[in-house]
Amino acid sequence: xxxxxSMQSSGNCYKPRLLMAQLGLEFRLADTDSxxxxxxxxxxxxxxxxxxxxLLELPDGRMLAESNxxxxxxxxxxxxxxxxxxxxxxxxxxxxxxxxxxxxxxxxARAWLHLVPGGRDKAxxxxxxxxxxxxxxxxxxxxxxxAADWFSGSAYGVADIALYAYTHVAEDGDxxxxxxxxxxxxxxxxxxxxxxVSMDWRP
Amino acid sequence: xxxxxSMQSSGNCYKPRLLMAQLGLEFRLADTDSxxxxxxxxxxxxxxxxxxxxLLELPDGRMLAESNxxxxxxxxxxxxxxxxxxxxxxxxxxxxxxxxxxxxxxxxARAWLHLVPGGRDKAxxxxxxxxxxxxxxxxxxxxxxxAADWFSGSAYGVADIALYAYTHVAEDGDxxxxxxxxxxxxxxxxxxxxxxVSMDWRP
Numbered sequence: 065x066x067x068x069x070s071m072q073s074s075g076n077c078y079k080p081r082l083l084m085a086q087l088g089l090e091f092r093l094a095d096t097d098s099x100x101x102x103x104x105x106x107x108x109x110x111x112x113x114x115x116x117x118x119l120l121e122l123p124d125g126r127m128l129a130e131s132n133x134x135x136x137x138x139x140x141x142x143x144x145x146x147x148x149x150x151x152x153x154x155x156x157x158x159x160x161x162x163x164x165x166x167x168x169x170x171x172x173a174r175a176w177l178h179l180v181p182g183g184r185d186k187a188x189x190x191x192x193x194x195x196x197x198x199x200x201x202x203x204x205x206x207x208x209x210x211a212a213d214w215f216s217g218s219a220y221g222v223a224d225i226a227l228y229a230y231t232h233v234a235e236d237g238d239x240x241x242x243x244x245x246x247x248x249x250x251x252x253x254x255x256x257x258x259x260x261v262s263m264d265w266r267p
Numbered sequence: 268x269x270x271x272x273s274m275q276s277s278g279n280c281y282k283p284r285l286l287m288a289q290l291g292l293e294f295r296l297a298d299t300d301s302x303x304x305x306x307x308x309x310x311x312x313x314x315x316x317x318x319x320x321x322l323l324e325l326p327d328g329r330m331l332a333e334s335n336x337x338x339x340x341x342x343x344x345x346x347x348x349x350x351x352x353x354x355x356x357x358x359x360x361x362x363x364x365x366x367x368x369x370x371x372x373x374x375x376a377r378a379w380l381h382l383v384p385g386g387r388d389k390a391x392x393x394x395x396x397x398x399x400x401x402x403x404x405x406x407x408x409x410x411x412x413x414a415a416d417w418f419s420g421s422a423y424g425v426a427d428i429a430l431y432a433y434t435h436v437a438e439d440g441d442x443x444x445x446x447x448x449x450x451x452x453x454x455x456x457x458x459x460x461x462x463x464v465s466m467d468w469r470p
Contacts, residue, residue, distance in 0.1 A: 113407045113410050113411070114364060114368060114407050126353060128357070129364070130359065130367075131363075133357075133359035133362075133363050136356070136359045137352070137356035140352065150331075153339070153340035156333065156339045156340060157333045157336040159363075160334075160335050160336050160362075160363075161317060163363055163367050164333075164367070164370075165317060167367075168367075168371070204316045204317050207316050
């Protein structure tokens, strides 16, 4: 069985939970809170020297870090990773876009405004920068969705899971999605996929 | 033939140049400077709505953004992407590590200190943060290299290319590699690989 070291409120940790639910993989959660120092203990750093969750322990005991690496690894051979070479390349593109141009703004704003006690005051001078970067990313997504239903090629797949994780809770970081109708329709399509589970769900 | 929209001094643009050289792929460079506005023109945004280089135009005219997506796409079926499923998963892991935990510190410090006119003064108050994040990433790499020769599993591959791109010029961002002997030996191993080309090289 897989073990996922995971913080329930983290969108990055939600990604492999959602994919494993949709793949029907059995796994257990090892709750690990990155806000209380649990990812910086010697024991955890032995498992992931980068000190982050999610961390996936494979059934044979080997470890894999990085949420989007888990998505690619777990989806190999399934319909959540496109079989077509170019569609697969675009999936890679959107996964890296998510980690570089989307998450550092939208997830970070959410963490400070929604998860960190007193974070709204502490982060007040950084919010404008996160909104600038985050709205730019949302604009790129909206433009894509004007001509396509999904980010993973012609069907729902791991690029949609990666981008859904923090986009569907962007309002927690004071992002207003009312001017992004394509994104709101895509969020509904993702929610309608077979086997979809919410961020609260636990195996 | 491939066309790579590329800025010669960018490590992200160097990654696909190096891999395409080692794969023996024919390609031409379309020089595109992200500092002079060339990536923000309407014509370029039609090609890449995220307004960044590198951008790869495939022989059939379709576009692919994100340097590490290019590495994965171009290396499929070659020995630069591990055939073993777990080694391939670790390759994914290091590629996402590079974009999230390494590049935003080491590449950004280099850009401001080495490429932006007057950048050393303008960025003075941010350098400590970039060094904190960058040295943390270098520490994770050094630890890995204590037990392994490569980041792409058992042989040189695209994770090594991705991490080499900015690590080998980390000193441009005032990073001191003298306390990282494992990294320095790995940099030498990368330089010794068949078909290696330097950042200056053009096809």
